[in-house]
Amino acid sequence: MKPTRQTMFDTQENDQRVGSIRPLINNFERMKYMLTFTTVLLSVMGWSTNTHNFHAQLQYLESDVTINDSLLRMAFFNRIESYTEAEAVMARTRPYIHPDTAFSYYFISAQTATGLMAHDSAVVRYQRAFEIDSTRNLVKQKLAIALANNNDIPAAISMFRRIIDDDSLASTERLWMAKLYVRQDMVDSAIAVLQDRPALLQNHFKIQHAEARLMHKHGFYGKRTVDLYASLVKRKPEDRELLMEYAKTMARYNPTELLEKSDWLYQQHASADMAFIIADVHRFFEKYEGAIYYYDKAIEHAINSKIDQFYGNAAYVFEQINKPQQAIAYYEKAMSYNPEDGFYAYYAALLYDQLGNHQKAQTHFRTFLSSPAAKENQQFVEFSNDRLTLYKQAEFMKRGR
Numbered sequence: 001m002k003p004t005r006q007t008m009f010d011t012q013e014n015d016q017r018v019g020s021i022r023p024l025i026n027n028f029e030r031m032k033y034m035l036t037f038t039t040v041l042l043s044v045m046g047w048s049t050n051t052h053n054f055h056a057q058l059q060y061l062e063s064d065v066t067i068n069d070s071l072l073r074m075a076f077f078n079r080i081e082s083y084t085e086a087e088a089v090m091a092r093t094r095p096y097i098h099p100d101t102a103f104s105y106y107f108i109s110a111q112t113a114t115g116l117m118a119h120d121s122a123v124v125r126y127q128r129a130f131e132i133d134s135t136r137n138l139v140k141q142k143l144a145i146a147l148a149n150n151n152d153i154p155a156a157i158s159m160f161r162r163i164i165d166d167d168s169l170a171s172t173e174r175l176w177m178a179k180l181y182v183r184q185d186m187v188d189s190a191i192a193v194l195q196d197r198p199a200l201l202q203n204h205f206k207i208q209h210a211e212a213r214l215m216h217k218h219g220f221y222g223k224r225t226v227d228l229y230a231s232l233v234k235r236k237p238e239d240r241e242l243l244m245e246y247a248k249t250m251a252r253y254n255p256t257e258l259l260e261k262s263d264w265l266y267q268q269h270a271s272a273d274m275a276f277i278i279a280d281v282h283r284f285f286e287k288y289e290g291a292i293y294y295y296d297k298a299i300e301h302a303i304n305s306k307i308d309q310f311y312g313n314a315a316y317v318f319e320q321i322n323k324p325q326q327a328i329a330y331y332e333k334a335m336s337y338n339p340e341d342g343f344y345a346y347y348a349a350l351l352y353d354q355l356g357n358h359q360k361a362q363t364h365f366r367t368f369l370s371s372p373a374a375k376e377n378q379q380f381v382e383f384s385n386d387r388l389t390l391y392k393q394a395e396f397m398k399r400g401r
Helices: 018-025 028-032 035-044 067-079 083-096 099-115 119-132 137-149 153-166 171-183 187-195 205-217 222-235 240-253 255-268 272-284 288-301 307-320 324-337 342-354 358-369 372-376 378-400
Strands: none
Touching (some): 119 137, 255 272, 255 288, 288 307, 307 342, 358 372, 358 378
16 A cells, blocks of 8 residues: 655645755655654564664665664665665665564565565565564554455465454454455355454444445445444534445435434535435425425536436426426426437437427437437337438428418
8 A cells, every 4th residue: 555645744844845855865864853752663563673773784885874874774765766776775775684683674675576566576575574574463464455455365364364363453354354255245245254354343434334335335234234324423413424325325225214314414514426326216296396305406506427317307297297498498408418319319309299299399300219218219219210200291281282
């Protein structure tokens, strides 16, 4: 996983750029002033930082550079995403690594390989670090992720399972395992690993959210999924993405509940997509006034390619309540946003025909017949041709008189 671009100096000077930092890299005297900060950083990440390591002498390129200096440079280059330079330092350092510095060396170099997208090398290096110290969950986690990135999914799942067996509260590893099970089309196993968690993780938001998403996407446990989303929304009612997922879940599994909560949902998340979902549910229950209201709200907020659908669906509702003029106006709007969809022209043609405006009907039937939509519905094509033939016969007879 590629780290966020950030340098050690960001907290000191926000406008500093990598180019202005580079003169420091080859100036080891100034690098040593960073020693205290970096030592703390390395300690937090579990790297070896004992005094002996920091003064183990490295003799290469006729320099007094220590092994620790090289490790610091590798970590620094990783930090600023200069992975090629970090790899070069690693290659020069490799012959001089001894047992006291081996763990840090392989761990840092594995991060370098990950940055270079060399996932097979990352796996090998993390494995070496794991062989040196197999007690650190961070190493196990990084190795498991490297295995997953290298498409060795069974081995990655096995390593994540090992972490969870050692630490039942390992939430990140549960999420990773679930993702990998989904990649293997083992959705039941993915949901199981999320649900089979200790009491202290029962209300873990990210795990519950991942569980809800999986169950919704793969059609499991309809009511349970709705209830789970409801509990998540109570905890984060300001999360607009979560509200959209909640609305879609209700629309799929419990549209009656969505109908009851439609005004509240729209107040919380006034958007085209939310209004469209609510409008469709109103239309499903033949609540046409509410459907038109929310389709108009969808149109009002629309800044995406779905706007023709909003107009088209609203036009259909106007048809249902016997308002053909309004329906035609909305079909015409839908056509203006998406002229490739000939079905709008077809439905408008039917309404023009119903109102006796045969000239407009002919124009729209021909528009439909010349569109890609005509290839999708032979019945509509036959009807359109029949109506055009009747119009032609009627015109001929009119002239004959």
